[in-house]
Amino acid sequence: MDLSTINPALLVASLMISATPILLAALGETIVEKSGVLNLGVEGMMIIGAVVGLFASIHFSNPYLGFVFAAIFASIFSGIFGIMVLYFKSNQVATGLGLTLVGLGLSSLIGEFLGSQKTELLEPVYFPFLSDLKFIGPMFFNHDILLYFSILLTLILYIFLKFSRAGMILRAVGENHDAAHALGYNVQLVRMLAIMFGGACSGLGGAYISLVRVPQWTDGLTAGTGWIALAIVVFSNWNTSKVILGAYLFGGITVLQLNLQAAGVKIPVEVLSMSPYLVTICVLVFISVNGKNSSPGSLGKTFHT
Amino acid sequence: MKIRKLFSATMASLALGLSTSFAADTKVGFVYVGPINDGGWTQIHHENALVMKEYFGDQVEMVYQENVPEGADSERVMTQMALSGADLIFTTSYGYMDPTINVAKKFPKVKFEHATGFKRSENVSTYSARFYEGRAIQGHIAGRMTKSNIIGYIASVPIPEVVRGINSAYIHAKKVNPDVEFKIIWIYTWLDPAKEADAATALIEQGADVILQHTDTTAPHAAAAKAGNVITFGQAADMADFGPKPRVSSIIDDWAPYYIARTQAVIDGSWESVDTWHGIGDQMVGIGEISSAVPVDVKIEALALKFRLASGDYHPFTGPLKKQDGSAWLGDGEVANDGDLAGMFFYVEGINGDIPQ
Numbered sequence: 001m002d003l004s005t006i007n008p009a010l011l012v013a014s015l016m017i018s019a020t021p022i023l024l025a026a027l028g029e030t031i032v033e034k035s036g037v038l039n040l041g042v043e044g045m046m047i048i049g050a051v052v053g054l055f056a057s058i059h060f061s062n063p064y065l066g067f068v069f070a071a072i073f074a075s076i077f078s079g080i081f082g083i084m085v086l087y088f089k090s091n092q093v094a095t096g097l098g099l100t101l102v103g104l105g106l107s108s109l110i111g112e113f114l115g116s117q118k119t120e121l122l123e124p125v126y127f128p129f130l131s132d133l134k135f136i137g138p139m140f141f142n143h144d145i146l147l148y149f150s151i152l153l154t155l156i157l158y159i160f161l162k163f164s165r166a167g168m169i170l171r172a173v174g175e176n177h178d179a180a181h182a183l184g185y186n187v188q189l190v191r192m193l194a195i196m197f198g199g200a201c202s203g204l205g206g207a208y209i210s211l212v213r214v215p216q217w218t219d220g221l222t223a224g225t226g227w228i229a230l231a232i233v234v235f236s237n238w239n240t241s242k243v244i245l246g247a248y249l250f251g252g253i254t255v256l257q258l259n260l261q262a263a264g265v266k267i268p269v270e271v272l273s274m275s276p277y278l279v280t281i282c283v284l285v286f287i288s289v290n291g292k293n294s295s296p297g298s299l300g301k302t303f304h305t
Numbered sequence: 306m307k308i309r310k311l312f313s314a315t316m317a318s319l320a321l322g323l324s325t326s327f328a329a330d331t332k333v334g335f336v337y338v339g340p341i342n343d344g345g346w347t348q349i350h351h352e353n354a355l356v357m358k359e360y361f362g363d364q365v366e367m368v369y370q371e372n373v374p375e376g377a378d379s380e381r382v383m384t385q386m387a388l389s390g391a392d393l394i395f396t397t398s399y400g401y402m403d404p405t406i407n408v409a410k411k412f413p414k415v416k417f418e419h420a421t422g423f424k425r426s427e428n429v430s431t432y433s434a435r436f437y438e439g440r441a442i443q444g445h446i447a448g449r450m451t452k453s454n455i456i457g458y459i460a461s462v463p464i465p466e467v468v469r470g471i472n473s474a475y476i477h478a479k480k481v482n483p484d485v486e487f488k489i490i491w492i493y494t495w496l497d498p499a500k501e502a503d504a505a506t507a508l509i510e511q512g513a514d515v516i517l518q519h520t521d522t523t524a525p526h527a528a529a530a531k532a533g534n535v536i537t538f539g540q541a542a543d544m545a546d547f548g549p550k551p552r553v554s555s556i557i558d559d560w561a562p563y564y565i566a567r568t569q570a571v572i573d574g575s576w577e578s579v580d581t582w583h584g585i586g587d588q589m590v591g592i593g594e595i596s597s598a599v600p601v602d603v604k605i606e607a608l609a610l611k612f613r614l615a616s617g618d619y620h621p622f623t624g625p626l627k628k629q630d631g632s633a634w635l636g637d638g639e640v641a642n643d644g645d646l647a648g649m650f651f652y653v654e655g656i657n658g659d660i661p662q
Binding site for chain 1: 342343344372457489491492493497498502503504508510512513524531544546547657659662
């Protein structure tokens with residue numbers, strides 16, 4: 001065993017990359033669930049974002065536009081789910097699962113046109129002074145803009161939910177939609193906006209896989225990341241600060257265990273392989289066990305006016 | 306009157322249509338573990354299946370199911386195919402082994418062909434390719450080309466076929482470069498692009514400048530291309546889109562002659578349960594073009610090795626070889642037999658780490 005072959009700077013840098021898709025999708029889903037809607041279509045929206053993002057990036061030779069298109073299309077895609085569950089009162093669980101299935105199928109159809117074309121890559125953001133620092137520089141200050149955006153978004157959403165009036169309305173709608181309705185808030189509109197925001201975030205997360213993490217298209221590219229994001233939302237008790245912890249923990253241990261294997265650590269590979277799931281669940285359950293259960297009161301319930 | 310005429314005409318054409326579509330009296334099914342456009346393992350199986358279909362034309366009807374998980378789901382898919390009248394079913398992943406045997410028991414008249422497994426019965430054949438011959442060539446090129454002397458290996462599922470590939474590549478890399486070291490990552494799946502890319506990245510970050518893969522997609526090539534100055538090898542398919550660098554060569558599976566021969570056997574009624582294991586010599590394993598990124602002398606050595614393997618003049622597992630624990634395995638000049646190879650579940654001397662049990 002030779003741990004010195006692991007370069008901590010590169011390790012931290014790649015764990016941040018591997019955590020970002022999960023973080024983006026989980027943040028979006030937190031907002032959706034806080035509004036009282038359970039959207040199990042995260043995987044489908046992510047993969048639509050992944051394929052559309054790559055398509056647009058190749059077409060315009062601009063990965064940034066790729067992300068914009070990914071967000072827009074995944075948002076429209078989630079809007080279909082929104083219309084179904086909000087206005088046609090369909091069952092949220094079934095519709096969400098349907099969204100995943102449609103997303104997987106549609107993405108593989110669009111993917112037919114992509115083949116193995118390559119995309120241009122995002123440029124790292126340059127921070128004067130910070131990026132040139134030894135060790136710290138390549139670790140934290142040599143990433144693409146989306147990664148910093150995802151961290152900033154965590155902070156913004158935390159403040160939004162906790163302190164802003166709009167955030168409180170969103171939470172009220174999710175907590176008790178009848179009461180929110182009686183107070184004169186437009187439950188359907190709030191939920192529709194939340195769903196579309198969640199779709200856009202998932203789309204960005206998916207595009208991060210196809211444009212940064214892998215960079216190319218393969219059928220079934222997201223391979224379950226959406227489900228991990230969904231689980232992290234629940235285990236982190238619908239709290240964005242714990243969502244980021246969960247996402248980084250999962251992404252981090254995924255990358256760490258690969259590095260430990262390569263370094264020849266004497267831990268059975270089976271244990272290493274299951275460690276991301278195990279550790280993430282244990283840690284999040286442990287830190288959530290004493291707090292109050294903040295599952296939104298109206299989560300998954302259909303609103304009838 | 307007119308309507309009746311039209312109706313009968315429609316019926317007639319419908320009947321005609323039916324008769325042509327049912328003219329095929331042999332139905333061949335394929336069960337795939339991944340999508341048919343994965344750029345690797347499954348895509349090659351599918352393309353070869355299409356070659357078989359093209360060869361027989363209307364004589365054969367071909368059906369397939371992609372993305373079938375190994376396990377209970379695959380049993381359902383096979384049962385469905387058998388019920389819908391398939392005469393011959395190819396199950397193209399190691400994990401379909403027990404399901405294939407189970408379903409075959411229920412349909413004694415249907416013939417089954419399981420790829421890369423070792424369990425056979427009256428109506429189940431097995432077929433595989435001697436991928437380890439191709440691995441020997443990859444190991445040779447890798448050993449000659451690495452600057453860091455670290456070769457990364459993305460291993461999929463711990464089964465003898467994968468272990469054999471690692472050993473063969475290691476032996477031949479070591480032969481040309483005694484300082485070479487293998488770093489092996491097991492990802493426990495045949496196909497997960499993000500994980501494959503992460504594994505490749507982890508290996509590259511730990512100094513590997515050659516990545517060998519035993520997984521199904523081109524994601525490791527994309528990761529290598531992103532990292533720069535790393536070489537890779539196409540797996541199952543040529544993956545030529547990533548040439549001339551990172552992809553410098555490849556192992557290409559060629560199943561078409563086998564698919565044609567076995568389908569013909571079913572048509573003729575001469576099908577028997579057999580165990581087929583063909584290599585470079587029988588052209589089931591092809592070596593993709595060695596690209597311009599490989600120095601000419603290395604390319605010549607690699608091609609010479611290929612011809613020696615093809616003629617049977619040289620066996621990749623020729624002694625003296627020791628097992629990882631230092632115990633003797635093959636004596637000087639001794640060649641491993643097929644039984645040993647089929648069940649190989651140990652590393653050869655020099656490889657670090659353990660095989661997951």
